[in-house]
Amino acid sequence: MKRLPYFLVCLFVLFQVYAQERPIEIVVEEIPNRLAFYAVNENDQAFDVKLTITGTNFRQSRATPRFTRVPGLSKVHMKTIILMRGKKPSYTYDLEVNDSLSKRALRKPAEKIKIRPKKQIVVYVPKSCHSCDSLINPLNEGPYKFTFHKLEEQPGIAEQLNRSLGNSVVLDSLETPIVNLGGRLYTKIETYDQLIEALEKE
Incomplete structure (x- = not known):
């Protein structure tokens, strides 16, 4: 088996790290009395994503967050929180992203997206x-x-x-x-x- 030169191995690893610094973006959309959280994947490859939201002045499902499959070039609804009337929500979220795909990951409807090319x-x-x-x-x-x-x-x-x-x-x-x-x-x-x-x- 041929071995890659050391500098090429380093370059490959650095490229992987750089390419996956922000593989998933969370987009929050306002709907009446609610906030909907979506995972947006602008990469060609799929990821398993888990979103955990904490904070005050809102309600959410008590179910334990699970990893959800987000296919490449797609947008997937992750979670919706219900806002408390007359109060401003305060929240933070924790995002876990895996490129090792699991058979146990939830499958939800995925909306295909378009991305900006290298050149307009x-x-x-x-x-x-x-x-x-x-x-x-x-x-x-x-x-x-x-x-x-x-x-x-x-x-x-x-x-x-x-x-x-x-x-x-x-x-x-x-x-x-x-x-x-x-x-x-x-x-x-x-x-x-x-x-x-x-x-x-x-």
Whole structure:
């Protein structure tokens, strides 16, 4: 069996620690007379999560907190507390996160989420674009947040693009989308795979 050089082992361990410093975020949503706590997982991998809430001026279930499975790229409801009328709740919570998944973990409905990509994704759709659906549809189904604009409906944006491209392209004649990745414009990205490849490049 081949052994990795010592510095690569250290780098791998450091990367794992850094990547999992905050693997789960707790989001609190207000509903009438209640606060709902959700675990948000912006990682590809699943985690088992246990949330324990303590404090005053609210009521909660007396059941012992249990680990709950939070799949990758998802949001899962963990707990709801009932507020006492006329009193401001004071609470703290303790969060335990395991990447060693247990068969005993609770399974709850998980809502798929989208995350911010390394670079902002903006897709501009020209009037004559015939390949835009092959990019927009996978983006809608994929994990990344993005925005898109139909240039036919937004002449101001079209004018800005013309200036950015040095008026070297006739936008109405383009049959491919214009993609902005982190401020850089691409006119030859037609598929989702091509976009992801460009997104991953430094």
